[in-house]
Amino acid sequence: AQSVTQPDIHITVSEGASLELRCNYSYGATPYLFWYVQSPGQGLQLLLKYFSGDTLVQGIKGFEAEFKRSQSSFNLRKPSVHWSDAAEYFCAVGAGTGGFKTIFGAGTRLFVKA
Amino acid sequence: NAGVTQTPKFQVLKTGQSMTLQCAQDMNHEYMSWYRQDPGMGLRLIHYSVGAGITDQGEVPNGYNVSRSTTEDFPLRLLSAAPSQTSVYFCATTDPTPDTQYFGPGTRLTVL
Numbered sequence: 001a002q003s004v005t006q007p008d009i010h011i012t013v014s015e016g017a018s019l020e021l022r023c024n025y026s027y028g029a030t031p032y033l034f035w036y037v038q039s040p041g042q043g044l045q046l047l048l049k050y051f052s053g054d055t056l057v058q059g060i061k062g063f064e065a066e067f068k069r070s071q072s073s074f075n076l077r078k079p080s081v082h083w084s085d086a087a088e089y090f091c092a093v094g095a096g097t098g099g100f101k102t103i104f105g106a107g108t109r110l111f112v113k114a
Numbered sequence: 115n116a117g118v119t120q121t122p123k124f125q126v127l128k129t130g131q132s133m134t135l136q137c138a139q140d141m142n143h144e145y146m147s148w149y150r151q152d153p154g155m156g157l158r159l160i161h162y163s164v165g166a167g168i169t170d171q172g173e174v175p176n177g178y179n180v181s182r183s184t185t186e187d188f189p190l191r192l193l194s195a196a197p198s199q200t201s202v203y204f205c206a207t208t209d210p211t212p213d214t215q216y217f218g219p220g221t222r223l224t225v226l
Contacts (some may be wrong), residue, residue, distance in 0.1 A: 004156075009154070032213050034214075036217075041219075041220075042219055042220070043118070043204055043206075043217030043218050043219045043220050044157075044204070044215075045217070046214055046215070046216075048216060049213075051213075090156060092155070094213050102159075102215070103211075103226075104157040104158075105156055105158035105201040106154050106155060106156045107154075107156055
């Protein structure tokens with residue numbers, strides 16, 4: 001069965017420090033992989049997605065993610081975190097069927113300290 | 115372009131009451147979905163639609179009804195509200211090429 005695991009419920013990083021949010025998935029075929037961000041009181045916004053090709057994908061707001069098939073991972077990274085990055089981040093895996101088979105992880109809440 | 119809009123933003127119901135959560139989109143997407151978000155559980159799919167007149171159940175459909183009479187609107191009805199339906203509800207549309215979802219701002223529902 002499909003599943004998405006985000007091992008860290010919350011992470012705290014200092015402003016200016018690097019960030020890595022972990023995501024592991026279980027999927028039988030080549031997955032469609034996504035990272036979404038949710039600011040407080042807002043809906044989810046797509047940060048980046050991977051379908052095929054280059055395994056390092058660039059997204060908005062300076063984020064990137066790397067697909068590692070051998071590790072079933074799709075970790076999100078940012079070299080220097082800004083206070084405005086404080087939010088909840090969701091990893092998701094889909095089947096390319098219009099979103100209805102998309103499974104979301106439980107989310108990782110990022111706190112940024114000055 | 116308003117994208118995906120949801121009303122109301124907040125709602126408090128008593129057990130047994132019914133209500134409709136509204137969702138509208140102006141992106142002309144055929145695919146629309148309703149999710150609920152609960153702490154520590156991510157998003158769970160309630161119902162979805164692949165076009166006007168076509169709906170189907172998702173992971174957690176019990177206690178909810180949907181209909182899709184137009185491409186733009188996809189209302190979610192709570193038939194008889196229960197405290198277990200206290201949650202934040204998100205409507206989303208999908209651009210199927212390539213499977214990218216666009217979410218509304220959500221409705222925070224409390225059932226007492």
